[in-house]
Amino acid sequence: MKRLVKPFLPIFMLILCFAGDTERRKRNILKTKTLKKNKINIVTMGCSKNLVDSEVLLTQLRGNNMDATHEEVNDDANIVIINTCGFIDNAKQESIDTILRYADAKDEGLVDKVYVTGCLSQRYKDDLEKEIPQVDAFFGTRDLPRLLKTLKANYKHELVGERILTTSGHYAYMKISEGCDRPCSFCAIPIMRGHHISRPIEELVKEAGNLAKNGTKELLLIAQDSTYYGLDLYKKRNLAELMQRLGDVEGIDWVRLHYAYPTGFPLDVLDVMREHPSICKYLDIPLQHGSTEVLKLMRRGTTREKQEELIHTIREKVPGIALRTTLIAGHPGEGEAEFREMADFVERMRFDRLGIFTYSHEDNTHAFTMEDAVPEEEKQARANEIMEIQEGISWELNQEKTGKTFKVLIDRKESGNFVGRTEHDSPEVDNEVLIDASKHYLRTGDFADIRITEATEFDLYGEPV
Secondary structure, three states, rough: OOEEEOOOOOOHHHHHHHHOOHHHHHHOOOOOOOOOOOOEEEOOOOOOHHHHHHHHHHHHHHHHHOEEOOOOOOOOOOEEEEEEOOOOOHHHHHHHHHHHHHHHHHHHHOOOOOEEEEEHHHHHHHHHHHOOOOOEEEEOOOOOOHHHHHOOOOHHHHOOOOOOOOOOEEEEEOOEEOOOOOOOOOOOOOHOOOOOOOOOHHHHHHHHHHHHHHOEEEEEEOOOOOHHOOHHHHHOHHHHHHHHHHOOOOOOOEEEEOOOOOOOOOOHHHHHHOOOOOEEEEEOOOEEOOOOOHHHOOOOOOOHHHHHHHHHHHHHHHHOOEEEEEEEEEOEEEEEHHHHHHHHHHHHHHOEEEEEEEEEOOOOOOOHHHHOOHHHHHHHHHHHHHHHHHHHHHHHHHHOOOEEEEEEEEEEOOOOEEEEEEOHHHHHHOOOOEEEEEOOOOOOOEEEEEEEEEEEOOEEEEEEO
């Protein structure tokens, strides 16, 4: 997961990067406009949290008997809603490129209306309105009722807890809270998403039940900060009770936890994870760095020693757990010594899964007041070195799986293989299990017991038992 980004550019410069490339962008839009009016296509950029927002919007539109689709292959809708990402520069660029493509389509008469919502729109609304006047309206991350009203649809409260999925259906992302109250130096999420707001347990359990009735077997819990869950509603960290309740929902076989902030991590979650059969022994815990000095500059409220102690506690309380983390290379203040400390941290902690970003200098964040002194080439070189270390660790850990049998959820059939995941792997970012489709038959969305016969750095190969 070597996601490397370009240096920070003001938003109007990002727009200019694509403004002269009109012909290329036109080629990506269907040249014949549909005669059928008021078909709405939702285009989603960025992370799984944005995907959930798009699914909620899709559910509301169809609940109003409107013809709405998500990322329509034919691209023949006359109304387009672009749900943007504004997290780091390359994500901003991708979102702006998409807006400009549909702005051109509107100029060409291929679409009637273009609306923009999501993080980029929340953060840069004024600039975007000036630079891309073809867009009919911009909406923020919490403007769903206003967006629906603009589309002449009503916000239907009875649809809360209902959701039309855009994933395969046998797994679903579940956003347990919105926003973030953490002060991390590098992060603009609080600017775009606002303060932390937990969703009530009853609402989430209802949603899980509805999903299960429609065939969902795995819930992937997501939030800007899942560790904080419940503090606003229940005056305590209530993530353990939520996971217990979701794990008890009939039809839900796996509940997987993502994006747990390490500071203040509620240890009772580990008891539920160890004891409840439906809770995956898996934890996505973004640590961001392995140097105490850099963690201080990042305003993470912890130290390398405290992080290591937490990792040891997690592994002690939940034997066999798979840990995924995310790191940042090149944050202001990261010299060669601090980077070496992070590399040593990765080697010693031996994470099961790891991704790394290069630091992106984001305006209006605390780190933006610091000097972005590490050249982009050096940031990328450091990120590549971390991934090389992780590849070696992953290869060694995967070799230990050969000859063992795992419960595997089959996600899809692709390139002559059935492709699935163990409880230690989340979709799109983690290891996959490949089973030769010419020799074995499996059904997408089903579980199968698979014996691992071969392993590489990031893939496992197996056969049904």
